Every structure is written in C-alpha cells, then in structure tokens.
Amino acid sequence: AKLYRTGRGSVKMRARYVLEEGDIVITALPYQVSGAKVIEQIAAQMQAKKLPMVADLRDESDHENPTRLLIQPRSNRVDIEGLMAHLFATTDLEKNARVNMNVIDLKGRPRVMALHEMLAEWLRYRRATVRRRLEHRLAKVEDRLHILEGLLTAYLNLDEVIRIIREEEDPKASLIETFQLSERQAEAILELRLRHLARLEEMKLRGEQDELKRERKHLKHLLGNDEALTDLIDSELEQAATDFGDARRSPLVERGEAKALSEVELMGADPITVALSEKGWIRAAKGHDIDPEGLSYKAGDRFHLAARGKTNQPLVLLDDTGRAYTLAAHNLPSARGQGEPITGRMNPAAGAAMVGLLLDAPSARYLLASDGGYGFVTTLEQLTGKNKSGKAALTLPRGCAVLPPVEVPTVPEATDGTLTALEVAVVSNEGRLLVFPLSELPEMSKGKGNKMLSIPGERAANREEFVRSLVVLPAGATLVVHAGKRKTLLKGADLDYYRGERGRRGSKLPKGFQKVDRLAVDS
Helix, strand or coil: CHHHHHCEEEEEEECEEEEECCEEEEEECCCCCCHHHHHHHHHHHHHCCCCCCEEEEEECCCCCCCCCEEEEECCCCCCHHHHHHHHHHHCCCEEEEEEECEEECCCCCEEECCHHHHHHHHHHHHHHHHHHHHHHHHHHHHHHHHHHHHHHHHHHCHHHHHHHHHHCCCHHHHHHHHHCCCHHHHHHHHCCCHHHHCHHHHHHHHHHHHHHHHHHHHHHHHHHCHHHHHHHHHHHHHHHHHHHCCCCCCCCCCCCCCCCCCHHHHHCCCEEEEEEECCCEEEEEECCCCCHHHCCCCCCCCEEEEEEEECCCCEEEEECCCEEEEECHHHCCECCCCCEEHHHCCCCCCCCCEEEEEECCCCCEEEEEECCCEEEEEEHHHHCCCCCCCEECECCCCCCCECCCEEECCCCECCCCCECCEEEEEEECCCEEEEEEHHHCCECCCECCEECCCCCHHHHHCCCCCEEEEEEEECCCEEEEEECCEEEEECCHHHHCCECCCCCCCEECCCCCCCCCEEEEEC
16 A cells, blocks of 8 residues: 555565465565475464464475475364464565655656556556557558558549650659649559559559548547447557456455554463452453362451453453553453552552442443433444543432443344344342343444433432442343342233333332342343
8 A cells, every 4th residue: 555655665575375275375485485495484483382373384395396385283172364464574485665756757757656657657658659659650541541542543544644654754743743642652553563554453542541531430430439449449549458368476455454463463362261359450260160269368358349251351340430540461460369459550540439340342242321311332342442440431410339240141133233142130229120232332432322210310410319320131030139138029911011112211110129229131
C-alpha cells in the first residue's frame, strides 16, 4: 500500500508451503534466502521454548527437491495458519524487497512515482504511441489510394496516355494538365511497365483500392473514438501476454499481514482459577478444582471474587464506577502465596471496589447492568484494553450502583443474529419481578444501556427503589427466588405471570418472598 501511495516502500516476498499428512512442507523460499538460515532461525526459537506447537524440524532438500523444509506440528489441533503467520513474521520465510521508483516522466523530468502514477503514465505513453502508429498507417493508406486513383485514371484512358507518352516532349506535364493529376500520380503512371497494362492488373488495383478504403474507414474510427482505441490497446496487450508471457515464478497474491504470536499464545492454554480478596489482592492457581474460598488470606482480609478460565484468555475486572481493567492471566502470582495487590498492575480510582472478575473467551457475552434498572449485552473482547487506568464500560444513572456482571449462556443464533431462547429475570428490592426476552436488550461496547425494569429516577437516586438481583434464564430453566432462609421455585406457567415487555414495572412476588436477597437459575 505504501508503494502504491508514495512510490517508496517494499514488496514482501513470502515462502510457499503445502500440507502433507498434517506436516508443513516449505517448497519455495524468497529470493536470496538460504534454507539453512531458515532452519537455524526456527531451531533457535524451538530451543528457547518459543515454539511449543512444533514437534520436529527437518531439511529434506535434495537434487530432485532443491527446497523441502518439513515442519511437524505437535498435534492436529495446532492452528497452521497462525503458526505460519508467526514464522513469516519472525524468520526469513518472508523478506522485504526494497523498491524506489525514481523515474523520468513524459515531460523529461525525474521524479518518484507511486505505482498507480507509473501505470497511468505508461498508459498515456502507450496511447500516444498507438495513436502515432495509426496516424502513420493512415497517411500511408491515403497516399496509396491517391496513387491508385491516378493509375485507374490511366487505365480508363489508356490510348490517350500512350499517345501523350509517345508524342509529347514533356509527357509528365501533359498528363497533369490533361487528366488533372498530381505530380506523384503522373510519376506513377510513367513508371508503369507495359506488362502491367493488362486487364488483370486493373482488377487487382480495384481490389486493392476497395481493401484500402475499408482499412481507412477502420483507422479513422479508431482515431476518432477513445473507447475503440482503448479496446485496441487492451487486445494488443492481451495478445502480447499470450505470445511472449510465461508463468510467474513468484505469483502475486493478496495475503494477510504476518503477525508474530504473543507471549500468551505461545504459552498455551492451561486451566487456572483466579481469586481476588476484598482488599484487592489477586492470585492464580493451576486447575479448576481449587476452592478459592478455602485459600488462606491476610488478617482482616477474606475471599471476594473468583473466576475460572485459561491462561490465554483475557482477565477483566469491573469496578463500582463502571470501568473495566484488563490484566494478563498467565503471569499472576501463584495461589501458594498471598498474591499481590491489583494496584501494582492497574490504576483504579481511589476507593474504587471491584464488583466483577471475568476470565473467559474474547467472544463470551455478558450482561452489564446498574441497579437503576438499565443494562446491555457486551462481549469480553469489548471490555479489554491496554490502559492501566481502565476503560469506561458502564455509565451509571445518578446515585446508582454497578451490579455484578451476568454471563450469557451460549445458544444458537437466530437468522438475524440475535440471541434466542434466553430471558432476563430482574427483581427490585420491593419484590417486583419482570421476565423479558434477552433479545430486547441492545449489544453495545459501552454506555448506559436500555431500561430493563421501570424504576423512577428520583427513587433510584434516593435508594428508595433499586434492582436487587438479575439472572439470564435459558429456555426451560427454573428461576429460584431466595428471600432470607426461604426460597421458591418458578417455572413454566408460574413464570408467565411475571413475563412482559422490557421496561415494565413487573409483578409483585407473593408475600414472604418480596424481600428478595438474590435470584438463581436451577436448570
């Protein structure tokens, strides 16, 4: 692209490879690249344990196969395209060929041309060349037709022409005066040999005249019609390619940019459990069979949040101001110790507390909401960022608080791309419960979201009424309402009473269950 825009840049030359029974076989290398050097570069990464997905590397080149480098992936689950993109970016399997297109233009001035400018300049030159060639040919045709016209005049008046040549002292001047000829026509008549005065020669001349008239008409059409001239140039170029072209040894192919694998991607995907204490100390334990609440904590501190996932997945923390922070899960301190404070890895606002700890695939969906009754669906990828001070995720209404993020189960999508067969159950501190389709909530990267449960703004700001809890209900699941030591199960027809459109007030739960502590899902 840079070469196309500025005329200075480089052309990337990339090795070619094929797959043979799961192995990667490199069959061609960029110009002036040594196979031994490539083997050395890949082997160095393997020794440094930066290519855990490669099991073996061999050079099988011989006189029949000048280039044959074999790379054996560790398993059939290895992403071949991702591995090759990494090798293209980190070895000589991809090289840059520098190009400086400093040329002399049609006006005789030296300058640097971008690729499209050079092509346009060459096309202007080609058009001018073809036009001059056609004009030259047209002049030749016109001249020959002029001569033929004079010769045919002589054939029509052959006796008089012969008399003038035999009797006149200056036959050329007499021919010009008698038949109104030009000097060239008269000279052509005088240069005729006797054997060319036969009837057959006259017919040949008339045939030549007709053919030249057709050619003249065609030439004038090409010179007077830019589109016809363009078609001629195009056809001539195609014919030249057919006559003189051969197969490219380096095909021109549009490819994605080579990208080296990150440290996280190279480390693999090991299962871990991340635990966060109330005072903001974080650590990670290998595996998912760890009880984060059973870990030892500092005096005056205790368990707060936990998340299970893999080392190559993004770890996102959501604070009570609505900001999201991203940490690297693979280098967290071990759970064998007390961990370390999160403030050493990020810069939350003074006094901010964490309300969410998310460790999942980038495409995983979550429901973010405030207890003012607003919420939206987002993906974990949209919450990640590189800024240590975090990024704005959830906008809070005045006086409201952030609710813990709720994971959205993975279900098939409808034809319009919306989530199907999922509902949101949201309950207020006054015991008003509303169940509505999740598809009615927008999918956003940040913001306030849409109203889920109708709560007057003043009442929410004064903490008189607010959302107590919410869950996402899969199809056929049972909603569990916890109120103190009591709980009730709502399913099927029981839930129909509480179903409605998003943004409604909801229906009151039975007495004894209106002081809801939390909602849960029993599948």
